[in-house]
Each structure stands twice: as C-alpha cells, then as structure tokens.
Amino acid sequence: MGIIEQNFTPADEGELIDSYSATIARAVDLVGPAVSRIERIGGRGGHGSGFAISPDGLIVTNNHVVDDSKTVRIKTAEGLTTEGQVLGRDPDTDIALVRANTSVGAWARLGDSKTLRRGHIAVAIGNPLGFEWTVTAGIISALGRSMRASNGRLIDDVIQTDAALNPGNSGGPLVSSSGEVVGVNTAVIQGAQSIAFAVASNTANYVVSEILRFGRVRRGYIGIAADTVALHRRIAFNAGLTQTTSVRIRRIEPDTPASAGGLEEGDLILAINGSAVAGIDDVVRLLGGDSIGEETEFLIFSVQGRLERKILIPSARAS
Known part of the structure; x- marks a missing residue:
C-alpha cells in the first residue's frame, strides 16, 4: 500500500491559520466579557480571576483565590467595580461561588466536559501577573487527571492543558472552540513547561449546585x-x-x-x-x-x- 502524500500550498496554510485564529477569537468574544478580576477584601490580600455563569451575578472562581474572605471586590472587563459575597467554597475541588452585589453584565455557559478529547483547542482567559484579561491558547493534553488540593485531598477529573497559565489566572475559564467553559483554571506546575491544570466544568457544575442548595458540598x-x-x-x-x-x-x-x-x-x-x-x-x-x-x-x-x-x-x- 503506497503512502499518500498531501502537499499544502502557502495559501492552504494561510487559510488554516486564519481559521484557527478566527475560532479562538470567536471563543474569546463569547466568554471574555464574562471574566472578572477577583480581589480579597480583608485578611490576607490576593487576587485571581473568575467568570459569571448567570445574568444575576453568580461568579465561579477558585477556593484559593477567595481563601477565608467573606467579601471580595469584582472588576469586570467593561470597567465595572463592585463587591460580592462568597456564597460557599469547596477546598476539595478548589471551587468557590460568589454572588456580585450588582449585575455584572455578560455571563458564560458551563459546557459538558465529557465531550472533550485530547487535542481539542483550549483557550484560557484571566488576569495573570496583573496583566488583565489576557488570552492564551493551546490544546487539551490529557483528561481525568488527579491532583492534590491545598488541603491535601485529591481533586479528580482534572484537565491538563498546555495553554499558558500564570499566577492570577486561577479561577478563570478554560474555554472550548465552541465558546463554552469546559474547565476552571486552577494550577500550574512551577518549573515545568506547558503543563497546567483546570477542574472540569462538570465537577464545577456539581459543586455550584451543592453550594446553592446547601451552602456547602456534601459528598x-x-x-x-x-x-x-x-x-x-x-x-x-x-x-x-x-x-x-x-x-x-x-x-x-x-x-x-x-x-x-x-x-x-x-x-x-x-x-x-x-x-x-x-x-x-x-x-x-x-x-x-x-x-x-x-x-x-x-x-x-x-x-x-x-x-x-x-x-x-x-x-x-x-x-
């Protein structure tokens, strides 16, 4: 059986690059306006990212972003600054839920992380190192990973990606090519290259539902x-x-x-x-x-x- 050769002309390669760029830009346009900067109020300072999942200002972020704060400051991509109350947090999955005191405008949809496959496009949006509303892109490197939370428990159903993450990205969305949030960015391995992690959206969705019902996660x-x-x-x-x-x-x-x-x-x-x-x-x-x-x-x-x-x-x- 012969080897089939497929040659791409510069025009073909240009079209592929343009299509890739357009896919990322479309995903960012859909989710980017829902992303906010989250700052602790009182106690130890710190900041990270979050994203709204409802028009009335429900915001998902990381547990380690809010830490033990009861109130946080929220700054949206449109320049709105408001405060929000921490409704609940789950150290076991590093997920926290905040309700803004006012509507934050745009919101994003939590997608079905079960549809992900290795090699799918992954777009991370957040506020790394103080550079607000930064976008990085890569691919889904692996699925179903486990990693240690800050309390020593194992977080299951973790997505590995090579989209660049830095301190400040924590709590921001990992977005699919269709513009759905498929993960919550949570950690990067210091010293490693192109290895970062996000909690899968299905796990985040479960945690959000538990916090809204009970104020905590029972499991x-x-x-x-x-x-x-x-x-x-x-x-x-x-x-x-x-x-x-x-x-x-x-x-x-x-x-x-x-x-x-x-x-x-x-x-x-x-x-x-x-x-x-x-x-x-x-x-x-x-x-x-x-x-x-x-x-x-x-x-x-x-x-x-x-x-x-x-x-x-x-x-x-x-x-």
Missing part, C-alpha cells in the same frame, strides 16, 4: 485516586453497558471504605448503584451527600478479569 468519601480511561467494548457488552469509557482506580488510601470494601488498584468502576460510570465526574455525582453511611453497590471489572459487585459504605466528607 461520600471512599478513598481512591482514579483516572478516566477507554473501556473495551467486550467488557461493556458483558456488563450490559453502552459507555465507551470508565474509571480505573490508580491508588487506594489505607483505612478507607475502598480498602475495607475490597477494591484494588487497577479495578475498573463501571457502575454505582446501577448508574453507569463513564468518568470521574460520574463518581463525584453518584457519591453525593445521600450516599454517606449507606450501602452503595459498585460494579467493577477487576484486575483479575472478572465482573464483580462490591458493597461499600461511603463515609462523610463535607466541606
């Missing part, structure tokens, strides 16, 4: 670190499932419900209480506050190559 805790991985069709068929991805346990913390319930590193979590698990965000959602102290059935494909059902009793992990 069941089983004590695992895990990754979203591809699921072999044969395993899905044998389990009576249709999803193409699942969750692989990468590490089990000692003396936790996972270790007591017999889960092992390398096991695939396929379903929880009969609901399919296609990614880390499904685990977070299905282990909500109602699961605490209750018998919870896990369908797994074990490292020994068998479909098994395990009963775990999640413990409380409230923020």
Whole structure:
C-alpha cells in the first residue's frame, strides 16, 4: 500500500491559520466579557480571576483565590467595580461561588466536559501577573487527571492543558472552540513547561449546585485516586453497558471504605448503584451527600478479569 502524500500550498496554510485564529477569537468574544478580576477584601490580600455563569451575578472562581474572605471586590472587563459575597467554597475541588452585589453584565455557559478529547483547542482567559484579561491558547493534553488540593485531598477529573497559565489566572475559564467553559483554571506546575491544570466544568457544575442548595458540598468519601480511561467494548457488552469509557482506580488510601470494601488498584468502576460510570465526574455525582453511611453497590471489572459487585459504605466528607 503506497503512502499518500498531501502537499499544502502557502495559501492552504494561510487559510488554516486564519481559521484557527478566527475560532479562538470567536471563543474569546463569547466568554471574555464574562471574566472578572477577583480581589480579597480583608485578611490576607490576593487576587485571581473568575467568570459569571448567570445574568444575576453568580461568579465561579477558585477556593484559593477567595481563601477565608467573606467579601471580595469584582472588576469586570467593561470597567465595572463592585463587591460580592462568597456564597460557599469547596477546598476539595478548589471551587468557590460568589454572588456580585450588582449585575455584572455578560455571563458564560458551563459546557459538558465529557465531550472533550485530547487535542481539542483550549483557550484560557484571566488576569495573570496583573496583566488583565489576557488570552492564551493551546490544546487539551490529557483528561481525568488527579491532583492534590491545598488541603491535601485529591481533586479528580482534572484537565491538563498546555495553554499558558500564570499566577492570577486561577479561577478563570478554560474555554472550548465552541465558546463554552469546559474547565476552571486552577494550577500550574512551577518549573515545568506547558503543563497546567483546570477542574472540569462538570465537577464545577456539581459543586455550584451543592453550594446553592446547601451552602456547602456534601459528598461520600471512599478513598481512591482514579483516572478516566477507554473501556473495551467486550467488557461493556458483558456488563450490559453502552459507555465507551470508565474509571480505573490508580491508588487506594489505607483505612478507607475502598480498602475495607475490597477494591484494588487497577479495578475498573463501571457502575454505582446501577448508574453507569463513564468518568470521574460520574463518581463525584453518584457519591453525593445521600450516599454517606449507606450501602452503595459498585460494579467493577477487576484486575483479575472478572465482573464483580462490591458493597461499600461511603463515609462523610463535607466541606
């Protein structure tokens, strides 16, 4: 079989570059006006970024941006300066929710992070190093990562990107080519090049819903670190499932419900209480506050190559 050669003329390359540029510019036009600078009021100073998700001034940012402040100062891209109240924060996912005292104008939509694929365009908007409303672009490098939050807990369902992030970007949006927010920028590895992280929008959406309902996030805790991985069709068929991805346990913390319930590193979590698990965000959602102290059935494909059902009793992990 011969090798097919495809030659691009300078005109073709120019069209590709123009299309790429137009895609990024369109995403920035859609989301950029919703991005704001967030400054703490009182206590230790500090600032970061945030973005409005509703017309009445609900703003998502990072927990470490607001820290223990009750009130923050908000400056929008249009020059409006107002204050806002911290409605709630979740150190376990580094997400916080603020309500501005006045409408901040534009707002952005939290998209479905499950639709992301490695190689998709990623656009970061924020206020790095005091340079307000800066835009950087790159690609989605990896999905379903885990990283440590400031309180030592593992944040699951983390997006890795090579879009440049710096201090001050924290809390700003990671935007898809369609102009939807798919992540909340949260961390950069100092000394590394082109490695930065964002909490997936589905996780952020869950945290926002919990804070609006309860003022805090209630969740069941089983004590695992895990990754979203591809699921072999044969395993899905044998389990009576249709999803193409699942969750692989990468590490089990000692003396936790996972270790007591017999889960092992390398096991695939396929379903929880009969609901399919296609990614880390499904685990977070299905282990909500109602699961605490209750018998919870896990369908797994074990490292020994068998479909098994395990009963775990999640413990409380409230923020």
